[in-house]
Amino acid sequence: MHELSVVASLVETIEALAGEHKAKSVTGVWIKVGPLSGVVPELLESAFEMYRKGTIVESARLSIEKTPLRAVCRACRVETERTDYAPDCPACGSTDLEIAGGTDLILERIELETDEPVSPAQ
């Protein structure tokens, strides 16, 4: 349960990017979260609600995409994708799984509101 510190880190990154691009606010935030990221998307949303006030993301919409966990069964070699972590192979029931991916905790994209229209260099 450390979603609040993840959000603090997220907002810190976004504030730096917004500063670099001279944005007056951030209107959208898209992130990707895997089942082995160590955070729960629903709790991340709550933490974002708690934290946003007074920050650059105060009025931003947060979109969370849940990325799948990929696992290869070492017994039957079947590869599966699932959005929740489970310790057994859905094909043969073996618990001997090789886990590949699923630890994503990624800021994919933000939408910025800038003051002036972006014009070509004069």
Next chain:
Amino acid sequence: MKKQLYVLRDILGTNQKVAAEIKAACEERGILVLNLMSSPGAGKTTLLEKLAERLAGRHRMAVIEGDIETERDAERIRAKGVPAWQITTGGACHLEARMIARVLPEVSPDIDFLFIENVGNLVCPAGYDLGERLRIVLLSSPEGDDKPKKYPKAFLTAQVLVITKSDLFPHLPFDVERAKSEALELNPGLQVFVISALTGEGLDDLTAFLVASREALRAGHA
């Protein structure tokens, strides 16, 4: 005017950057950094006390302790003659690289081992790299042999598993082979040690492994 910005950046990237700096600074000096994580009460501090006794005279170590509150763990380590710093997180469930970076300037550069004892928690600490070369996860026999798959991230990201309190095996329905195989199915590369701080079982093997790991680090940076 709205503008889309593709970022594709790890949300904990700042932590990873600081962790990489800690790792580079310590390894350049030949310091092996270890991050110990487990549930509360699995025996992290007791293991460090035992390692302090075994390394004394031959190797120098320092310890950074992470807890929600109190100096108790650091005091226990200092009582063994080992320098220790206590980080009290005041509620935070894990240590972050920046907390370590703040303490690091006070730690002598002439040490061989820097042990970081994380906050007792098998979930959150696993998400934060502290600059360690070896991540050690401890599992004590009273916790049960089914924990690795219930808390996969800690076991997936560790290099070493230490099963503690082996002296209690006769009294518990704990199947050490099941605990090992659960952990190894998740992470086949894990080095597994079974220890008892009370009887001393396994402590010499673990100490020898740590000393060899530190020698390998020094050889790599010679």
